[in-house]
Amino acid sequence: MNLRYQFVSLAFFLLLSTAAAWGRPANKKALAEYFGPRLADNLNDCRTCHLPDETAREGKKPHNPFGARLSALRRELEEAGKPSGIPARLDAIADEDSDGDGATNLLEILAGFPPGDTTANPSDAELESARGKVAEFRQSRTAYAWQPFDKVERPGIPAIKSTDWARNPIDPFIAAEQESRGLAPRPEAPRSLLIRRLYLDLVGLLPTRGELQAAAADTAPDWEEKLVDKLLASPRYGERWGRHWMDVWRYSDWYGYAGVVRHSQPHMWRYRDWIVESLNQDKGYDQMIVEMLAGDELAADDPQVVRATGFLARNFHALPNTRDKWLQETVDHTSQAFLGLTMGCARCHDHMYDPLTHQDYYQFRAFFEPYRVRIDTMPGSYPRIDLSNGYFASGNGIARAFDEDVTKPTYLFLRGDENTPDKSASLPPGVPAALGGKLPEIVPVKLSPAVYDPEKRPIAVEEVVATSALRVTQTAERLAKATGEPSRRLAEADLAIAEARHAALLAALEAERLEDAGQIDSDPGRQSIANAARAQRRQSMAEAGKNLVVAKLELASPITAPAAAKKIETIEQAIAKLAAEDDGPPSTTYVKRPIKSYPRESTGRRLALARWIANVENPLTARVAVNHLWLRHLGQGFVSRSFDFGRAGSPPTHPALLDWLASELMKGDAAAGQPAWSMKRMHRLMVTSATYRLASTSDPSSMSRDPDNRYYWRTPARRMEAEVVRDSLFHLSGTLDFRMGGPELPHAQGLTLPRRSIYFRHAQEHQMEFLKTFDTASVIECYERVTSVAPHQALALSHSDLAISHGRLAARALHQEIGPAAEDFVVAAFELTLARQPSDTELAACRGFLEEQAKLYRANSSATADATGRQPAPDSQLRARENLLGVLINHNDFVTIR
């Protein structure tokens, strides 16, 4: 139960809703914002700082003493290199008495009197009442003002009392909140549990005993940093975090029936591999966003980049009249995933909470209006599509986005209904003004022939030719195997067709080549057309030839014979006619290949949008990203609904830390050679904080103050995600197959194929049951996993073949290594599964179990156990040990990240 929601505080609303009503000029507005609702109406006025001078122009009125002091202070502060904005200056002179009437500026203002006017003085009672408001006001001043729609300002690191606790800049932010709430952080987690936590968090696999012991034995003070660097450098990191980002980016393999695609696209695995590879390379998050939204415009000729647009290709819907839904999903999930903005709410009306208008929504949609999805051929595309199990076992291609509807207008739909477009204006692409930043100029992108004519790329032509040649070979093989006269004659006719088709294809390709080279009007060009036409006639003749063979075979039956005779006559005439054309003048036309060409230009809209999102000026991008990272390391985000940073969501628990981390992500550390937007850098920062290293144990006092651990007084225990449970079972027995990438594997084989879970099909209605049992991501939307505890999971871990067999195999390997001593075996089994030593009580219980169990099986046997683990070991001692391991797999702390 990781999701925590809070009411949006009423005060938060009031502040925001009234702010807009306050007037200009800027200084007056700053004053009003500084005091908020505490500023009396009469003071929300020029005369608070200026003398009433009717002759002076607006903004040029002379200052009263308060205004003069405020104004003079600016230069003073600037010279001292301190912040000199109105708030800083108001802070500085709060306890001064500018008009010398005996009451401080702050008290006068809180009492509703002008601080620069000696003639207006509060009474003693009014002053006393104002004093009562000071504490509340001071508190509001020190509270961090979080402005999610304003550019991230890097906050200072707070001073804390318990300085010895902090390990890096994250900790003071956490400690400050704890100190103010009377929460005490738990002690650091035991080293071995911390090692286990790091392995599971960063690479999604349990440490082996060797890894655990090595890290535990490292006496260096920076042992953790070293381990973290090692884990982040492991290719397993990209797989682990790839799955997290696949949740957020809504990864889905294709969905449909009998090989017919309804949703998403085949070959999405290339996008999945791009995610894993990009993470492993530590590609900048900004670059990743640009590639996902506009890889086809950024590097149109580079398939390695274009595959990233699987992010968009995934939104494909095949059913008629679903284009609007398709674009809705694109707008909703682009804004939620990268901006934490529920843009979808503005589809029917202005957003109820956030400064997003109905029109903003459609201008955002306009970036995507032209995009469509296609599959570009890759080697191996055609011949090997195997639909026998309703599954694209090995076809090949890239599912990608491209701009097709380049002139399609975007209309605002009244009430969000596509049947009621407002055709009075076609809306240009645009970003919500409330988010600031500058949309880069939209520059159309010229595409190369390889992009607008993908079927003519050498790679695609080779593929077509190879497929056609393969068909000739296969048909010849069938002929060689044919027995009996009718079969042989039919096979001969098939071979003739395959050969004629192949020849016609080659001839058509030659004519196409000359035409594209501008040489079609030459002699060789005209000759190539004639050749192609001739080869195509030959193909028709071969096809007719097969009909002739069939008809002749029909002559053998008295029932079909009369009709067959007539057919033979017709066919022979047709063949003769085609043959006669060979003797006529050379043909000037031929049938061109039915291939599709695409627009020669992309609009550049998505590229501009992507660069606006992936930008330090964007207030939300980095905040949302670090919130996702934090959520997955510490169990809950600062903003509890990671997809809604707007006012309908909950404000963050640690706004300053969130902003600091966001700024850190965007800044990098050039001096240390650490690039901006590096995710690995943020992981390192988070997991090496003292906060992350806290134990997951409880404390009644903190528990009563903060039962949901919103202030991180401990690192909460979390359940392994479904994929980690499954992968860990294979890994325990040492059988996990570490090969990476490639087409999605059939989910039905998930419990037997030992590849990592990320490589199996993940689509609506095509998901592994085992993973669903452990709450795997919903394909529709999953910004955060929901964790259940259900008897189903107990059954899966105690009854599935996967758990039973791999428990046995792991026990056998351990047995081999440890030898006969029971105590040593129990200790090793605890290390392997729980990464800790058993207590004396646990040890005794387990030893008792081993003895009792061994008694159940009669004789010790020397027979060898089957290699798969499907059967228990014949040896009674070993069988007992297998079962002990089975029990430990079912231990609560096996599936728990402590």
Next chain:
Amino acid sequence: MTPSNQPRTRRSFLADTGMGFTGLALGAMLFQDGTAQAEEGAIPTGQPHHEPQAKSVIWIFSSGGVSHIESFDPKPELNRFTGKRVSETPHAGAVAEKYHAKSVGNMQIGSKKYGQSGIEVADWWPHIGSCADDLAVVRSLWVDDNCHGAQLTWHNGRHSREGGIHPTIGAWSSYGLGTLNRKLPQFVVLGGGVSECCGGEWAHGGGYLGPTYAGVRLNGRTGLPYLSPSAPRGQQERELEVNLLGRLNRLASVEYPDDADLQARIRAYELAFALQSSVPEAMGIERETAATRQMYGLDNPKTSNIGGLCLAARRLVERGVRFVQVYLPLGWDAHNDVVGNHGGNAAQCDQPIGALVKDLKQRGLLDETLVVWGTEFGRAPYNTRGRDHWADGFSCWLAGGGIKGGVVHGETDPFGFAPVTPPHYITDIHATVLHQMGLDSRRLTIPGRQRFDRDFGTPIREIIA
């Protein structure tokens, strides 16, 4: 994570006795015999607060918003003004001005009176209609979410923005009462569930009570995946394993006394092994007589799916399951075509639900079983073929478990826009259900967790027998 606010002494006591876990699950279990008496705000004892009328609840939910007008609050008055703007009718006063320009939409199906009570029900619901004298129809409901997030609101009373933190009605009832059959979950979920957008698993979640109190999903036909081991195991071998596992987990819970997940997992394991035999038996609707199966529509492909769910629900409450939440696998979001959508859906669920009420009655179970049918909101009285969401006034019904039969409670204006009698927020239904189970919703509190007045609701006395 856990509402554990137990005094330190009790925790130590339990650790010393080797029991380990000190959370609420134990609270309910330990004192099931009623040796401890509940105090306000105290950990429930498993004993009811007052004499219960219902032992079990079957809570049937229709996702997407069933039109109250075309179900249990027919409005023939609409037919008189079809096509007219709302402002041109005498009933415009019932609704905010922004709706005045809308055209009145006539009822998309007829209606008639049923039973001695003469409750008016739309013609798509003849089987439920024929139970009219056992129903209490509440026609004055409202919720404040006019979008599908109300699917979650219906179950926990809160806005979907707050996510899954608040316990659902099924969770509260399991929390408040001890189990009647330790071999089955107290709170079972049948059918599809609500959409991911609108609550998903949260709609039967335990919220801050912890996953121990969340509903357990059983599939209509197969029960549970991995119910039996892939290869048979020896009985003694299994027992030793189960004992060791229980002991190790309890030892862990001494170290992590308020880990709600750990406590829930201990319970899940206890339950899992019991389920191996209890679930196939309980879910074995094929064991029912041909007459019963026919009654629920199992012989008809249209009704067999939901018939199976309703029949399984009856079998589960017969075996002591406290709360069965049935998600009808139908979507009622009829923006464009009420006739096609509601007509088609009702044809699939009316007979099975009607059969459930009648079957419970003929077996004498209706006295102790409360059946509740509800939906997230109603549908708007304007427009014709399709109707938009309408959360200001809609209906649900209750039957059995000490609820009066043949009564209509509350009334909406002649078009069905809004209640003209005091309106009931959804939590009043929750409070009524809990009351019938012997629980006072106001005494179901957890220290440190604020519940607002509206969260508790108030039982609707007028429909309680």
